[in-house]
Amino acid sequence: MARKAGKVIITTIATLGSHCSLQVLKGAKDEGFRTLLISEKKRLGLYKRFGFIDEIIEVDSFSEILGEKCQQRLKKVNAILIPHGTLISQMKSSDIEKIDTPIFGNKWILRWEADRELKEKLMREAGLRTPRAVRSKDDISSLCIVKLHGAAGGRGYYLAWNRESFEEGARQLIEQKAIRGENDLYIQEFIRGVPVYLQYFYSPVTGSLELLGIDRRYESDIDGLGRIPAKEQLSTDVEPSYNVIGNLPLVLRESLLDEVYKMGESFVRAAEHLVPPGMPGPFCLEGVYDSEGRFTTFEFSARIVAGTNLYLDGSPYSGLLYDEPMSMGRRIAREVKIANKKGKLGKVVT
Ligand code: AMP
Numbered sequence: 001m002a003r004k005a006g007k008v009i010i011t012t013i014a015t016l017g018s019h020c021s022l023q024v025l026k027g028a029k030d031e032g033f034r035t036l037l038i039s040e041k042k043r044l045g046l047y048k049r050f051g052f053i054d055e056i057i058e059v060d061s062f063s064e065i066l067g068e069k070c071q072q073r074l075k076k077v078n079a080i081l082i083p084h085g086t087l088i089s090q091m092k093s094s095d096i097e098k099i100d101t102p103i104f105g106n107k108w109i110l111r112w113e114a115d116r117e118l119k120e121k122l123m124r125e126a127g128l129r130t131p132r133a134v135r136s137k138d139d140i141s142s143l144c145i146v147k148l149h150g151a152a153g154g155r156g157y158y159l160a161w162n163r164e165s166f167e168e169g170a171r172q173l174i175e176q177k178a179i180r181g182e183n184d185l186y187i188q189e190f191i192r193g194v195p196v197y198l199q200y201f202y203s204p205v206t207g208s209l210e211l212l213g214i215d216r217r218y219e220s221d222i223d224g225l226g227r228i229p230a231k232e233q234l235s236t237d238v239e240p241s242y243n244v245i246g247n248l249p250l251v252l253r254e255s256l257l258d259e260v261y262k263m264g265e266s267f268v269r270a271a272e273h274l275v276p277p278g279m280p281g282p283f284c285l286e287g288v289y290d291s292e293g294r295f296t297t298f299e300f301s302a303r304i305v306a307g308t309n310l311y312l313d314g315s316p317y318s319g320l321l322y323d324e325p326m327s328m329g330r331r332i333a334r335e336v337k338i339a340n341k342k343g344k345l346g347k348v349v350t
Contacts, residue, residue: 009340010102010349012036012054012079013333016062017043018086020329023309026052027329031337036079038065062090066098074101080349082332083107083303088114102349104332105281109302112275116149116186119300126270128263128285128297134187137166143190146170148179154219154242159190188298193290196250197307200264201331204280204347205338209264211257212282212328213315215247215307247307251316256293267300280348281335282308282328304328 013028015021017039025035029052036055039047040062047053055077057070064070065081074081081101088096093111096103112118116133123130134140140162146169148156156178160166166187173179199213222240225233252260263285272278282304287297308328311318318326326334339345 008343008345010078010080010336010345012074012077013082013336014038014074014077014079014101015082015084016065016086017047017056019084020304020306020309021047021084022050023312023327024082024084024304024329024332025050026312027327027331028333029054030330031333033333033336034077036074036077038062038070062086063095065091066095071100080104080336082329083110085301085303085306088303102345104336104349105303106271106275106277106279107350109271109275109279113300113302114149116147122267122270122274123297123300125274126263126266128266129294131191131296131298132189134189137163137182137187140166140187144187145190147186147188148173149184149186154217154244157242159240160187191288191290191296191298193288193296195286195288196252196295197247197305198260198264198285198287199282199305199308199328200267200284201282201328201335202264202268202279203335203338204278205335205342205344209261209268210318210321210331211260211264212318212321212326212331213308213311214250214252214317215310216250217244217307218246218248219243220245244306247310249310249315253293256289256295259295263295263297271302277347277350281332304332 012034014036015024017037021037025037028035034054035052037047037053038057038059041058041060047056057073079101082104088110093114096110097107112122120133134144140160144160146158146160146166156173158169160169170182170185195216197215201210201212219242222242225240268279284301284305285297286299287295289295312327314325335348339348
Protein backbone atom coordinates (compact mmCIF):
# COMPACT_ATOMS: atom_id res chain seq x y z
CA MET A 1 0.00 0.00 0.00
CA ALA A 2 1.15 3.57 -0.67
CA ARG A 3 2.09 5.88 2.17
CA LYS A 4 1.11 9.53 2.25
CA ALA A 5 2.23 11.73 5.12
CA GLY A 6 2.97 8.57 7.12
CA LYS A 7 -0.45 7.05 6.39
CA VAL A 8 -1.31 3.98 4.31
CA ILE A 9 -3.65 4.86 1.43
CA ILE A 10 -5.66 2.89 -1.13
CA THR A 11 -5.85 4.32 -4.65
CA THR A 12 -7.44 1.50 -6.66
CA ILE A 13 -10.63 -0.46 -6.08
CA ALA A 14 -10.58 -3.97 -7.55
CA THR A 15 -13.06 -6.82 -7.82
CA LEU A 16 -13.82 -10.01 -9.77
CA GLY A 17 -15.79 -9.63 -13.02
CA SER A 18 -19.18 -11.04 -12.05
CA HIS A 19 -22.07 -10.64 -9.54
CA CYS A 20 -22.05 -6.85 -8.77
CA SER A 21 -18.72 -5.79 -10.25
CA LEU A 22 -20.23 -3.13 -12.53
CA GLN A 23 -21.99 -1.44 -9.64
CA VAL A 24 -18.92 -1.65 -7.39
CA LEU A 25 -16.53 -0.18 -9.97
CA LYS A 26 -19.00 2.51 -11.09
CA GLY A 27 -19.34 3.57 -7.44
CA ALA A 28 -15.56 3.54 -7.02
CA LYS A 29 -15.10 5.75 -10.09
CA ASP A 30 -17.76 8.18 -8.83
CA GLU A 31 -15.74 8.50 -5.60
CA GLY A 32 -12.52 9.24 -7.51
CA PHE A 33 -10.70 5.87 -7.35
CA ARG A 34 -8.87 4.04 -10.13
CA THR A 35 -10.76 0.84 -10.95
CA LEU A 36 -9.45 -2.62 -11.76
CA LEU A 37 -11.36 -5.71 -12.81
CA ILE A 38 -10.12 -9.30 -12.74
CA SER A 39 -12.01 -10.89 -15.60
CA GLU A 40 -12.23 -14.34 -17.13
CA LYS A 41 -11.35 -14.20 -20.83
CA LYS A 42 -14.87 -15.28 -21.85
CA ARG A 43 -16.38 -12.17 -20.20
CA LEU A 44 -13.97 -9.56 -21.61
CA GLY A 45 -16.39 -8.58 -24.37
CA LEU A 46 -18.94 -7.52 -21.78
CA TYR A 47 -16.65 -5.60 -19.49
CA LYS A 48 -14.80 -3.71 -22.24
CA ARG A 49 -18.05 -1.87 -22.93
CA PHE A 50 -17.78 0.21 -19.77
CA GLY A 51 -15.57 3.30 -19.68
CA PHE A 52 -15.37 3.47 -15.89
CA ILE A 53 -13.18 0.34 -15.77
CA ASP A 54 -9.58 1.58 -15.96
CA GLU A 55 -7.72 -1.73 -16.06
CA ILE A 56 -8.58 -5.37 -16.66
CA ILE A 57 -6.43 -8.32 -15.60
CA GLU A 58 -7.34 -11.29 -17.81
CA VAL A 59 -7.44 -14.73 -16.18
CA ASP A 60 -8.54 -18.20 -17.25
CA SER A 61 -10.02 -18.83 -13.82
CA PHE A 62 -10.63 -16.66 -10.75
CA SER A 63 -8.36 -18.87 -8.63
CA GLU A 64 -5.46 -17.11 -10.41
CA ILE A 65 -6.04 -14.25 -8.02
CA LEU A 66 -3.83 -16.21 -5.60
CA GLY A 67 -0.99 -16.26 -8.13
CA GLU A 68 2.10 -14.01 -8.19
CA LYS A 69 1.03 -12.07 -11.31
CA CYS A 70 -2.30 -10.88 -9.87
CA GLN A 71 -0.99 -10.25 -6.37
CA GLN A 72 2.00 -8.22 -7.61
CA ARG A 73 -0.15 -6.07 -9.87
CA LEU A 74 -2.74 -5.41 -7.14
CA LYS A 75 0.03 -4.45 -4.75
CA LYS A 76 1.69 -2.14 -7.26
CA VAL A 77 -1.52 -0.13 -7.81
CA ASN A 78 -2.36 0.03 -4.05
CA ALA A 79 -5.56 -1.91 -4.53
CA ILE A 80 -8.23 -3.08 -2.15
CA LEU A 81 -10.31 -6.10 -3.21
CA ILE A 82 -14.09 -5.97 -2.77
CA PRO A 83 -15.36 -9.52 -2.08
CA HIS A 84 -18.71 -10.66 -3.47
CA GLY A 85 -20.73 -13.84 -4.00
CA THR A 86 -18.58 -15.12 -6.85
CA LEU A 87 -15.43 -15.04 -4.72
CA ILE A 88 -17.22 -17.07 -2.06
CA SER A 89 -18.82 -19.59 -4.39
CA GLN A 90 -15.67 -20.21 -6.47
CA MET A 91 -12.96 -20.23 -3.81
CA LYS A 92 -12.46 -22.16 -0.58
CA SER A 93 -12.53 -20.10 2.64
CA SER A 94 -8.93 -21.09 3.35
CA ASP A 95 -7.84 -19.72 -0.05
CA ILE A 96 -9.72 -16.46 0.45
CA GLU A 97 -7.99 -16.06 3.81
CA LYS A 98 -4.62 -16.46 2.03
CA ILE A 99 -5.17 -13.55 -0.37
CA ASP A 100 -2.43 -10.98 0.30
CA THR A 101 -4.28 -7.98 -1.11
CA PRO A 102 -6.23 -6.05 1.55
CA ILE A 103 -9.87 -7.20 1.46
CA PHE A 104 -12.68 -4.77 2.24
CA GLY A 105 -14.66 -5.93 5.28
CA ASN A 106 -13.86 -8.93 7.47
CA LYS A 107 -12.43 -11.81 5.40
CA TRP A 108 -12.64 -14.14 8.42
CA ILE A 109 -16.44 -13.86 8.57
CA LEU A 110 -16.74 -15.19 4.98
CA ARG A 111 -15.99 -18.64 6.39
CA TRP A 112 -19.01 -18.21 8.71
CA GLU A 113 -21.17 -17.41 5.71
CA ALA A 114 -20.02 -20.50 3.78
CA ASP A 115 -20.37 -22.98 6.67
CA ARG A 116 -23.94 -23.82 7.72
CA GLU A 117 -23.11 -24.68 11.34
CA LEU A 118 -21.13 -21.47 11.91
CA LYS A 119 -23.82 -19.51 10.11
CA GLU A 120 -26.51 -20.81 12.47
CA LYS A 121 -24.32 -20.07 15.48
CA LEU A 122 -23.86 -16.43 14.50
CA MET A 123 -27.57 -15.92 13.78
CA ARG A 124 -28.46 -17.43 17.16
CA GLU A 125 -25.89 -15.23 18.94
CA ALA A 126 -27.57 -12.22 17.28
CA GLY A 127 -30.88 -13.33 18.79
CA LEU A 128 -32.52 -13.59 15.36
CA ARG A 129 -35.56 -15.83 14.89
CA THR A 130 -34.28 -18.66 12.65
CA PRO A 131 -35.90 -21.72 11.02
CA ARG A 132 -35.48 -24.99 12.88
CA ALA A 133 -32.51 -26.95 11.54
CA VAL A 134 -33.46 -30.60 10.98
CA ARG A 135 -30.44 -32.72 11.89
CA SER A 136 -31.54 -36.05 10.41
CA LYS A 137 -33.78 -37.11 7.53
CA ASP A 138 -35.68 -39.24 10.07
CA ASP A 139 -36.72 -36.07 11.91
CA ILE A 140 -38.48 -34.49 8.93
CA SER A 141 -42.07 -34.09 10.15
CA SER A 142 -43.26 -30.99 8.25
CA LEU A 143 -42.43 -29.16 5.02
CA CYS A 144 -38.66 -28.58 4.79
CA ILE A 145 -36.28 -26.95 2.33
CA VAL A 146 -33.12 -28.92 1.54
CA LYS A 147 -30.05 -26.83 0.74
CA LEU A 148 -26.51 -27.24 -0.54
CA HIS A 149 -23.60 -25.63 1.31
CA GLY A 150 -22.12 -22.29 0.21
CA ALA A 151 -23.40 -19.43 -1.94
CA ALA A 152 -25.05 -21.39 -4.72
CA GLY A 153 -27.77 -18.85 -5.53
CA GLY A 154 -30.52 -21.29 -4.53
CA ARG A 155 -29.39 -23.82 -7.18
CA GLY A 156 -30.20 -27.42 -6.28
CA TYR A 157 -32.54 -26.55 -3.38
CA TYR A 158 -35.64 -28.70 -3.11
CA LEU A 159 -38.61 -29.31 -0.85
CA ALA A 160 -39.07 -32.45 1.25
CA TRP A 161 -41.89 -33.46 3.58
CA ASN A 162 -40.70 -36.89 4.72
CA ARG A 163 -37.71 -39.23 4.54
CA GLU A 164 -38.67 -40.61 1.12
CA SER A 165 -39.02 -37.22 -0.57
CA PHE A 166 -35.66 -36.16 0.96
CA GLU A 167 -33.96 -39.31 -0.39
CA GLU A 168 -35.50 -38.91 -3.83
CA GLY A 169 -34.21 -35.30 -4.11
CA ALA A 170 -30.76 -36.32 -2.85
CA ARG A 171 -30.62 -39.18 -5.36
CA GLN A 172 -31.26 -36.77 -8.23
CA LEU A 173 -28.54 -34.36 -7.03
CA ILE A 174 -26.05 -37.22 -6.71
CA GLU A 175 -26.94 -38.35 -10.23
CA GLN A 176 -26.32 -34.79 -11.50
CA LYS A 177 -22.99 -34.82 -9.59
CA ALA A 178 -24.12 -31.68 -7.70
CA ILE A 179 -23.31 -33.42 -4.38
CA ARG A 180 -21.29 -36.45 -3.29
CA GLY A 181 -23.78 -37.77 -0.78
CA GLU A 182 -26.64 -36.93 1.56
CA ASN A 183 -24.15 -35.46 4.06
CA ASP A 184 -23.61 -32.55 1.68
CA LEU A 185 -27.19 -31.45 2.31
CA TYR A 186 -28.66 -29.25 5.01
CA ILE A 187 -32.33 -29.52 5.99
CA GLN A 188 -34.24 -26.53 7.31
CA GLU A 189 -37.85 -25.94 8.31
CA PHE A 190 -39.71 -24.23 5.42
CA ILE A 191 -41.13 -20.87 6.55
CA ARG A 192 -44.38 -19.82 4.92
CA GLY A 193 -44.58 -16.17 3.95
CA VAL A 194 -42.81 -13.76 1.59
CA PRO A 195 -39.03 -13.64 1.13
CA VAL A 196 -37.29 -10.32 1.87
CA TYR A 197 -33.60 -9.35 1.63
CA LEU A 198 -32.41 -6.52 3.89
CA GLN A 199 -29.31 -4.71 2.61
CA TYR A 200 -27.26 -3.02 5.33
CA PHE A 201 -23.98 -1.14 5.59
CA TYR A 202 -22.16 -0.81 8.89
CA SER A 203 -19.44 1.81 9.27
CA PRO A 204 -16.93 1.07 12.02
CA VAL A 205 -15.46 4.52 11.32
CA THR A 206 -18.65 6.37 12.37
CA GLY A 207 -20.15 3.50 14.41
CA SER A 208 -23.47 3.75 12.51
CA LEU A 209 -25.65 1.22 10.74
CA GLU A 210 -27.41 2.19 7.50
CA LEU A 211 -30.25 0.37 5.74
CA LEU A 212 -29.49 1.08 2.06
CA GLY A 213 -32.04 -1.06 0.25
CA ILE A 214 -34.45 -3.98 0.26
CA ASP A 215 -35.15 -6.49 -2.48
CA ARG A 216 -36.62 -9.85 -3.19
CA ARG A 217 -35.24 -12.44 -5.51
CA TYR A 218 -36.84 -13.55 -8.73
CA GLU A 219 -36.30 -17.29 -8.73
CA SER A 220 -36.85 -19.86 -11.43
CA ASP A 221 -39.05 -21.62 -11.47
CA ILE A 222 -40.74 -21.14 -8.08
CA ASP A 223 -41.79 -17.60 -9.09
CA GLY A 224 -43.18 -18.87 -12.39
CA LEU A 225 -45.32 -21.69 -11.00
CA GLY A 226 -48.24 -19.30 -10.47
CA ARG A 227 -48.44 -19.01 -14.27
CA ILE A 228 -49.44 -22.66 -14.52
CA PRO A 229 -53.07 -23.19 -13.50
CA ALA A 230 -53.78 -25.65 -10.65
CA LYS A 231 -55.32 -28.27 -12.96
CA GLU A 232 -52.13 -28.49 -15.08
CA GLN A 233 -49.92 -28.38 -11.98
CA LEU A 234 -51.74 -31.40 -10.57
CA SER A 235 -51.61 -33.35 -13.82
CA THR A 236 -47.85 -32.86 -14.41
CA ASP A 237 -44.89 -33.60 -12.20
CA VAL A 238 -44.08 -30.05 -11.03
CA GLU A 239 -41.00 -29.77 -8.77
CA PRO A 240 -40.10 -26.18 -7.86
CA SER A 241 -36.50 -24.95 -8.09
CA TYR A 242 -34.95 -21.81 -6.53
CA ASN A 243 -32.36 -20.66 -9.04
CA VAL A 244 -31.88 -16.88 -8.77
CA ILE A 245 -32.41 -15.13 -12.11
CA GLY A 246 -32.66 -11.54 -10.93
CA ASN A 247 -33.93 -9.27 -8.17
CA LEU A 248 -37.01 -7.10 -7.70
CA PRO A 249 -37.18 -3.88 -5.65
CA LEU A 250 -39.22 -3.80 -2.47
CA VAL A 251 -40.26 -1.35 0.23
CA LEU A 252 -41.52 -2.49 3.62
CA ARG A 253 -44.39 -1.17 5.71
CA GLU A 254 -42.83 1.66 7.67
CA SER A 255 -43.96 0.08 10.95
CA LEU A 256 -41.53 -2.81 10.28
CA LEU A 257 -38.45 -0.61 9.89
CA ASP A 258 -37.59 -0.13 13.56
CA GLU A 259 -37.19 -3.89 13.99
CA VAL A 260 -35.14 -4.06 10.77
CA TYR A 261 -32.59 -1.65 12.25
CA LYS A 262 -32.57 -3.51 15.59
CA MET A 263 -31.93 -6.86 13.88
CA GLY A 264 -29.04 -5.34 11.91
CA GLU A 265 -27.53 -3.85 15.07
CA SER A 266 -27.78 -7.16 16.94
CA PHE A 267 -26.07 -8.88 14.03
CA VAL A 268 -23.19 -6.36 14.07
CA ARG A 269 -22.74 -6.83 17.84
CA ALA A 270 -22.82 -10.64 17.56
CA ALA A 271 -20.23 -10.55 14.74
CA GLU A 272 -17.93 -8.31 16.81
CA HIS A 273 -18.19 -10.79 19.65
CA LEU A 274 -17.75 -14.04 17.68
CA VAL A 275 -15.64 -13.06 14.65
CA PRO A 276 -13.44 -10.01 15.31
CA PRO A 277 -13.19 -7.42 13.90
CA GLY A 278 -16.94 -7.94 13.29
CA MET A 279 -19.06 -6.80 10.36
CA PRO A 280 -17.55 -3.72 8.72
CA GLY A 281 -19.17 -2.82 5.38
CA PRO A 282 -22.12 -4.36 3.53
CA PHE A 283 -24.13 -7.35 4.69
CA CYS A 284 -27.59 -8.77 4.16
CA LEU A 285 -30.14 -10.51 6.37
CA GLU A 286 -32.29 -12.83 4.28
CA GLY A 287 -35.58 -14.21 5.46
CA VAL A 288 -39.32 -14.51 5.30
CA TYR A 289 -42.07 -12.31 6.75
CA ASP A 290 -45.02 -14.47 7.84
CA SER A 291 -48.67 -13.42 7.90
CA GLU A 292 -48.20 -11.91 11.39
CA GLY A 293 -45.41 -9.63 10.13
CA ARG A 294 -42.73 -11.66 11.95
CA PHE A 295 -39.34 -12.00 10.27
CA THR A 296 -37.50 -15.34 10.30
CA THR A 297 -33.89 -15.07 9.08
CA PHE A 298 -32.86 -18.13 7.06
CA GLU A 299 -29.50 -16.83 5.81
CA PHE A 300 -27.08 -13.95 5.94
CA SER A 301 -24.46 -12.71 3.48
CA ALA A 302 -21.44 -11.14 5.14
CA ARG A 303 -20.57 -9.00 2.06
CA ILE A 304 -22.34 -7.11 -0.72
CA VAL A 305 -25.29 -8.98 -2.30
CA ALA A 306 -26.32 -8.85 -5.96
CA GLY A 307 -29.75 -7.41 -5.03
CA THR A 308 -27.98 -4.08 -4.44
CA ASN A 309 -27.52 -3.85 -8.25
CA LEU A 310 -31.07 -2.52 -8.33
CA TYR A 311 -30.06 0.71 -6.66
CA LEU A 312 -27.25 2.14 -8.78
CA ASP A 313 -28.97 5.53 -8.46
CA GLY A 314 -29.93 5.07 -4.83
CA SER A 315 -32.95 3.44 -3.19
CA PRO A 316 -35.99 4.69 -1.24
CA TYR A 317 -33.86 4.04 1.88
CA SER A 318 -30.49 5.47 0.80
CA GLY A 319 -32.40 8.60 -0.29
CA LEU A 320 -33.39 9.18 3.34
CA LEU A 321 -29.73 9.20 4.42
CA TYR A 322 -27.93 10.85 1.49
CA ASP A 323 -28.74 13.85 -0.69
CA GLU A 324 -26.98 12.20 -3.64
CA PRO A 325 -27.40 8.82 -5.41
CA MET A 326 -25.74 6.29 -3.09
CA SER A 327 -25.40 2.72 -4.34
CA MET A 328 -23.86 0.07 -2.09
CA GLY A 329 -20.82 0.06 -4.38
CA ARG A 330 -20.41 3.80 -3.99
CA ARG A 331 -20.96 3.55 -0.22
CA ILE A 332 -18.07 1.07 -0.01
CA ALA A 333 -15.81 3.44 -1.95
CA ARG A 334 -16.93 6.35 0.26
CA GLU A 335 -15.94 4.36 3.36
CA VAL A 336 -12.50 3.60 1.90
CA LYS A 337 -12.11 7.29 1.08
CA ILE A 338 -13.05 8.38 4.62
CA ALA A 339 -10.83 5.70 6.18
CA ASN A 340 -7.95 6.78 3.88
CA LYS A 341 -8.35 10.37 5.00
CA LYS A 342 -8.64 9.60 8.72
CA GLY A 343 -5.86 6.98 8.71
CA LYS A 344 -8.40 4.36 9.79
CA LEU A 345 -8.05 1.77 7.02
CA GLY A 346 -7.29 -0.82 9.68
CA LYS A 347 -10.94 -0.62 10.73
CA VAL A 348 -12.40 -1.48 7.31
CA VAL A 349 -9.82 -3.85 5.84
CA THR A 350 -8.55 -7.35 6.74
P1 AMP B 1 -30.92 -18.78 -0.20
O1 AMP B 1 -30.02 -19.09 -1.37
O2 AMP B 1 -30.62 -19.59 1.00
O3 AMP B 1 -31.01 -17.32 0.09
O4 AMP B 1 -32.38 -19.25 -0.57
C1 AMP B 1 -32.91 -19.26 -1.88
C2 AMP B 1 -34.41 -19.18 -1.79
O5 AMP B 1 -34.93 -20.32 -1.09
C3 AMP B 1 -34.95 -17.99 -1.01
O6 AMP B 1 -35.06 -16.81 -1.74
C4 AMP B 1 -36.32 -18.47 -0.59
O7 AMP B 1 -37.23 -18.39 -1.65
C5 AMP B 1 -36.08 -19.93 -0.33
N1 AMP B 1 -35.83 -20.25 1.08
C6 AMP B 1 -34.60 -20.47 1.65
N2 AMP B 1 -34.73 -20.85 2.94
C7 AMP B 1 -36.06 -20.89 3.20
C8 AMP B 1 -36.83 -21.24 4.36
N3 AMP B 1 -36.26 -21.66 5.49
N4 AMP B 1 -38.18 -21.17 4.26
C9 AMP B 1 -38.76 -20.77 3.10
N5 AMP B 1 -38.10 -20.46 1.99
C10 AMP B 1 -36.76 -20.52 2.02
